[in-house]
Amino acid sequence: MLPERRSTVVSSSSPYLNPSGQNDNTFLLLRRGKKFGGRIVKLKLSHVFLFFVSLFFFSCIFSGHRLLFHGNIGSEFLPHFEQNTYLKNHMFASDIDIGLNKSNIEKPPGSKKRNKHLPCEVALAESVDHILEPQGYLNFTRFSLGFVETETYDKPRFGGHQTLKERERSYSAIDQTVHCGFVKGTGFDLNEKDRAYMKNCVVSVSSCIFGSSDFLRRPASKKISDFSKRNVCFVMFVDEQTLSKIASEGHVPDKQGFVGLWKTVVVSNLPYTDMRKTGKVPKFLSHRLFPSSRYSIWIDSKMRLTTDPMLIIDFFLWRTKSEFAISNHYDRHCVWDEVIQNKRLNKYNHSAIDEQFMIYRSDGLKKFDPSDPNSPLPSYVPEGSFIVRAHTPMSNLFTCLWFNEVDRFTSRDQLSFAYTYLKLQRSNPDRPLRLNMFKDCERRALTKLFHHRVDSSAPSPPA
Template sequence: MAQQRQQFGSLALGDQVGIRIPGKIQTRIRRSARPDKPRRLLSPLVVFLITLSLGLLLTLLAFSSLSNSKENEIDLEEDGISRRNSTAFSKELKFGRGSGAVGRDSRYWDRDDRRRDQDYEENDVLVHPTERTEHKHDQELSKEEKERNGGGGGGGLYNEGGRAELETYKEEYENSLKMKNNEEEDEYDDDGIDAEDEVEEQERSKEEEESKKDAIFSVKEKVSSQVARNAGSSGSKGEKSLGSGKRTGSKRKPKHHKFSGSSCEMKFLNSTAQLVEPVENKKFSRFSLQYVEVEERPNESMDWEPKFAGHQTLQEREESFYARDQKINCGFVKGPKGSPSTGFDLAEDDVRYMKSCHIAVSSCIFGNSDHLRTPYSKLITKQSRKNVCFVMFMDEQTLQTLSSEGQKMDNMGYIGLWKIIVVKNLPYTDMRRVGKVPKFLAHRLFPSARYSIWLDSKLRLQRDPSLILEYFLWRKGYEYAISNHYDRHCVWEEVLQNKKLNKFNHSIIDQQFEFYQSDGLKRFDPSDPNKLLPSHVPEGSFIVRAHTPMSNLFSCLWFNEVERFTPRDQLSFAYTYLKLRKKNPKKTFHLNMFKDCERRSITKLYRHRAEDRRNLSTQAMR
């Protein structure tokens, strides 16, 4: 044994010898003793390092290939694709797999008016421009790229600290959402005056707070992304491409909304050049309609005061529903000689201007309720600019506020396309009710006009008026057009919604509703093949009218209901229409109730001015 140990000790260093199997020692010694072909076996450490190097090399090659593919897509910026900069300051949250419809920020769902419609751009300064281009680019990602990124996910190289930080912010944000008021908001109000809609303003303030949280989150995320990029050994371009704003973590559920906000495809004429206004349609009912101009004081009444709508008795109201030669109350009623004005006073020059209008597009802003939004001028033809009157009614307070914000009238009294007409001595203290005057009584304000288009001040017109008239009225022979409601179709539902959101005094709403039920109003049955309307609830922010006798009568009747009961005109629409049809079975009222998605195709929705901003503007004027 001693001899064997001595012989084994004489071997060269590095030779591998099996000491546990003596029978093979001599053979291995003899092989290693051959000086002409020495054989060295690699150690496990060397093998591991070689394998690791090969793995890293393959990883870098794959990473470089992916980076080149992403860089080629970025180079397509000249073709209209915006570059997604990973260092851009974005306020958009994308928990989960960010791009496309999965994991999108819920603000894209409930923005109205605003996202739904993708109409809302009010206070656009809260959104960095790179956010909108990034969102547009995300929608254009190919299916192959989404699969490469993990089903449209981010693939950003976050370290464990970054992942934990993202999870923390995600959990805080979801907890804040749980604290929100679950009360359903009436996102499309029925008119342009929303001074008492506290629910909407609370939602607006909460949305602004969320935007601030989004900004803080984006800064934190930028720091995490930068740390992750610095941790990589190479491929900086690839890291920038992969880390361009995608977030990891659990998916964030979007808010549930009542409708998708999509618009309809509408086949308008390509041009107004060959458009010819039709002659009066012979199928429209013909009768003479006159209006009460002056009311005398009753002898037996000592506390009688003149009213803008007059003092219509229930018997006079019942008789007014007959489509026949008659004289009815329809606003602008004056008291006896020597009585004070009943309101809605206009300058003589403005009255003469309105008498010259053949087609009128009108809106109103009272009580600083909205910003002024000019129709999209690129889509308004020269012919319409010449033949159509664009009239915006407002009070002096609103005009002063607009002037202080830089929107001033020119020498002709215009701001953009709008001819500004200032109304003095408002007939009601409720600004919502004041707004019903130009909304329903266009035939009184524009006595020579043959057609009119009304849009609430929260809407911006995005189609030529002549094409609108041709599409909604002339093409199929209608004399009145209004869209149905986007969600509710029965007056019973509308009553509950108005009371739920405290839109008006509950007792008065109940009185009005009970009165209508006693007079025969029934629940809407969508399955009824003989139903006269596709819905009993309109979305009344956009109305297209021909000033025919039947159309004018309906407008007067609807205004009188709003004046007698509540200014929530959606409650009285169906009752007024059905009663008019019932009273005149042989005289058809050709009303076109079109889909609300068509209204969203031709108008853009904005939010009303915030309540606190209205008050600040009012105080600044004092």
């Protein structure tokens, strides 16, 4: 017997047989089946092709390769330095190239994994009872330093109208009168009782909050000795807006203006619309605010002091025979990198940063070379949130000069620190400023760091 054929249905009585003996309808069905099967094969091949194309595309993205397209990319995606033709042709020539890889400049904020910065051990004295100011400690460079307090201009400025000639001369460590803020009638007005209190301070710890930009963080009282509580002034400068805000958060000053160890001092008639620039007044000019003080410590409002101030002065100034101490930045050490970061994060108007940077470079500012054993500083970028200083003539002059650079240019004081210090040292080779730049991990060991108050309606970078 023949095997049964199950692929087709054949009727011997059917009149419609093709030459092979099959029914025409069956033949048509087979042809349609083959055609449909071909479509399936083609469809599967297209899916496979699209799969491999997609796989290649995503592998390019995750491996960091760039796809090349014809045409120009919109200027809004280019870094600011590349958009500025003048900077490309003049400021970033090969001999003074900014030294950063292009891909690093274009990398968006947050794309690089943040390093975790930890505190390190600081060998402080066990107690304030075990420390004593070294004999003759304050016998540093001596000269008489006066300050410009009045001007005849129709519109006086808090920092004065310093000419370029006056600016150049002010870097000399000689008997002179310099611009150093507080021109009469220009702001930063204080209550007379507060002035009297501050005039009697011999050692001061100060901070400030303007425009409700931060929370009030009290020094850790248990970490502060009774001696420091009696002999150190803890002053927090605020404006009326901030005073009202912190009071609503439970920090209500007592009748003498104290909130814990902080003595709140209200500042009226703020000298700048930029709150960051206003904050540089107590930060740099503590010798003007505390005229009788021998030592001062500045602590940013984002930090809480957790160490006795006298132990800090002993460790950073007395033991090292320094008159000014500040930590290096935790991540950056070259001003070139700081410029890029400030512009990347829109910390200030880009054109103002460019102008300041161009002037500094034309006046001799060089890149920081970490391999240079003769480098005058371990870093050209400071972490300016914590400053310890003696009120010596050279220290006072340095902070006046640093403030004047902030007043003239941008409020980003990391940009002007190295230039000011190096120019001061260059102008006075026989009368150096004894500066101690310590490790950032030591700063973290002495304070507790917090984030600034988040303001969703923060203004755009100052123009």
